[in-house]
C-alpha cells in the first residue's frame with residue numbers, strides 16, 4: 001500500500017475545521033457554513049476528519065512516543081510490563097491470527113485500556129503498561145482533551161441537524177459515569193497483503209470513536225456507495241467516526257460507518273481509537289425531530305439500554321468481511 005505523502009492531501013472532502021465551529025457571533029457566516037458542511041459530510045460518510053481541533057501537538061506526540069516505546073519491547077518485556085497482557089482483549093502476543101475457511105487472516109496487536117469511569121480503571125480491561133513509566137499519565141491527559149473535543153462535536157452535530165445542542169450530549173451524563181476506552185491497534189507490515197486484513201469490516205460499538213493514526217500510513221477504508229474507499233488522512237488530523245449508539249440516538253440520520261483496515265505493506269501502521277459511550281445503564285432513544293425531516297427516515301429505532309445493546313453487538317458480531325453483511329446487529333434496536 002502506498003505511503004501517502006503531502007501531495008495526497010490537497011482535496012479533503014471529509015475535513016471539518018473545528019476552529020470555525022468555535023467562531024463567535026461576529027463570524028456567524030463562517031460558522032454556519034462549516035455547520036452546513038458538517039451536516040453533509042456526516043450524512044455522506046459516517047465519519048469526518050477533524051482539523052484545527054486544538055489538542056496541542058506535544059500531547060499527540062507524547063501519546064505516539066509512549067505507544068511506540070511499548071510496542072518496541074520484546075514479547076517478554078511486554079508481558080513483564082503488563083501483567084494481564086494475555087487477557088481476552090489483549091491477546092497472547094497481541095496477535096489475532098484467526099482463520100476461518102472463507103476469511104483472510106486478521107493481523108493486529110491490540111492493547112485496550114479503560115480510562116473512565118474512574119473506579120473501573122484498575123480492573124477488567126484496565127491493563128496499563130508499566131513501561132514506559134509515563135504511559136498512563138500521557139494517555140489520561142490525551143483522553144481528557146479528547147473527551148472535551150467529543151462533547152463539543154456532539155453539540156455541533158446536533159446543531160448541524162437543527163436539533164437542540166444538548167440532545168446527544170445529555171445522554172453522556174452523568175459525566176463521571178460515561179465510558180472512555182482507548183484501544184491501540186498495531187498492524188505489523190505485511191508481506192502477503194492479499195491474504196490478510198488488519199481489521200475486518202465492522203461498525204463501532206460506541207457513541208463516537210475518535211481516531212488518531214501515526215505517520216500517515218494508509219489503511220482505513222470506509223464503505224461508501226457499496227465501494228471500499230481508502231481514507232486519506234493528513235498528519236495531526238484526527239478522525240471522528242460515528243458508532244451504532246449515535247445512529248440509534250439520531251434515528252438513523254447519522255449512520256455509523258462500516259469500515260475495515262487493510263494491512264500495511266513495507267512499514268508498520270499504528271492507530272489509536274478512543275471510544276466514547278454513554279453510561280451502560282442509560283436508555284437511549286431517537287431524539288424528537290421536526291415533521292419536515294420525517295420523510296427522510298427509512299426505519300425507526302426504539303429505546304434501548306446502552307449496555308444491553310453493546311452486549312448484543314459483541315455477542316453477535318461475526319468476522320464478516322463481505323460487503324453484504326452490513327450492520328446486522330443494529331436491527332436489535334429497530335422498532
Ligand SMILES: O=C(O)CCC(=O)C(=O)O
Pocket residue numbers: 183185199204211213219220259261270271272273
Ligand atoms: O486503524 C484504524 O484506522 C481503525 C481502527 C478501528 O476501526 C477500530 O479500532 O475500531
Ligand SMILES: [Fe+2]
Pocket residue numbers: 202203204209259
Ligand atoms: Fe472501528
